[in-house]
Amino acid sequence: MADNSQIQLVSKPTAALLNRFATPLDVKNLAAEYGTPLYLVDEDTLHAKARELHRAYSKYKGPVKVAYSIKANFSPAVIRAFMKDGLTFDLTSLGELHFIRQCNADPENVIYTSVTEEPEEYVEVLRSGVRRVVVSSHKGMMNLAYAAGKAGVRPLAMVRINPEVATDAKVRASYKNGKFGVPFNGGTIDSAAKMVKHMLASDLLKFEGFHFHLGSQITDFSCYTHALDKMDAFMTKMKKENPAFQVNTFDIGGGTPVFYNDPVPTPAEMAENHTSRLNQLADNHGVFTLMIESGRFLVAESSILVSKIVNTKEYNEHKIVIVDAGYHILLDAALLKQEYPQEVIPVVDSKDQTTGLAAPKNTHLAGRLCDTYDVFPLSKASDMSSPEVGNYVSFYNVGAYSVVFNMPFHCQTKPPIVMKDSDGKYRLVRKGTTYEHLFAEEGGHLA
Ligand SMILES: Cc1ncc(COP(=O)(O)O)c(C=O)c1O
Structure with a gap:
């Protein structure tokens, strides 16, 4: 696996492939309302991917069915979106079956x-x-x-x-x-x-x-x-x-x-x-x-993870940029060294920020966990310009195999999920959890 922990030169043609369904202003407003880290999901992308995959096999001479493997993302909001497309659901456990039944599929x-x-x-x-x-x-x-x-x-x-x-x-x-x-x-x-x-x-x-x-x-x-x-x-x-x-x-x-x-x-x-x-x-x-x-194709591009830059440090011509996300909410970054494309979203109206700064040559994007593996590989499409404290970092194409792996390592809570519905409005579809939830879940109130 190539070492991508140092930034490559930003490649604009590939950056253009990113699904920026949330504008920088949306990101800023939603982060102010719900805090960070925060997942954003775009309903229209889910429908578009379902149609694209079905259409791809239109030259097959018999009937074609697309089955969504809900292991990739079992968010009820995602399941309900795909029910509108008439998809089949590929299930592998009674837990998944429970979700499908609760959604009345x-x-x-x-x-x-x-x-x-x-x-x-x-x-x-x-x-x-x-x-x-x-x-x-x-x-x-x-x-x-x-x-x-x-x-x-x-x-x-x-x-x-x-x-x-x-x-x-x-x-x-x-x-x-x-x-x-x-x-x-x-x-x-x-x-x-x-x-x-x-x-x-x-x-x-x-x-x-x-x-x-x-x-x-x-x-x-x-x-x-x-x-x-x-x-x-x-x-x-x-x-x-x-x-x-x-x-x-x-x-x-x-x-x-x-x-x-x-x-x-x-x-x-x-x-x-x-x-x-x-x-x-x-x-x-x-x-x-x-x-x-x-699983992956149908949901990956539907989602963005928004994190905030909370600290930076520089030495030996390296810049370490620390965000409030970590592999506990984006596991495949550590497990598979998945290079999710990242982009710094500047806080546009902040007076004490310098925006538009080119990314330092050796930028490392690190997560909040006290763990060596918690450094995010950068994609060729990543744009780490203006990596300053207070700005946001959006991780793109995170809809598959991320939310389903959320884990409480370091007593971390689950981020909220907000969906952009087909009418363009944003709606909370999963509340974030709290330290109180986590303490109770771990048996904190049992004698
Ligand atoms: C049986 C089965 N079908 C489909 C999938 C979905 O694969 P992908 O997300 O790559 O489309 C998986 C993934 O593990 C699987 O085990």
């Missing part, structure tokens, strides 16, 4: 892909009205069958395949002997071929199709074509061995990339890579509903 619009696959978990899933479940192990399949018997329903069961293809991604989910899914033809009962055969003969489960998920932030799309080639051969074999075999739904998982540091291909460019391969698959095996999952 239609359980018909859920695809449930668990890692744990426990019997009572599946009973609750089926009793809630969810009918589409992806199983990832033989035991999981048997547990789903048990739950189906108990709930008195026959769910649509899909098999999660681990296609074991090389994936060049920030986070890889398909690798040999990995934890997700089953191989095509494993030597044990944890084998897609054996599981499909079992489902085709089952009165309790209805075989619906396949699922794979290759990784997150994928920019080299050859992994999709390799996986689809393998799927094609496997489906041919399945049909030969089981005349009743038919795929109704095929889910190719998530991975659509987002701009952080280097420009990334668009969803249309991504789809261009494998839509003809998907059409071939439909020609060879019958048209299926294509499911595209996405």
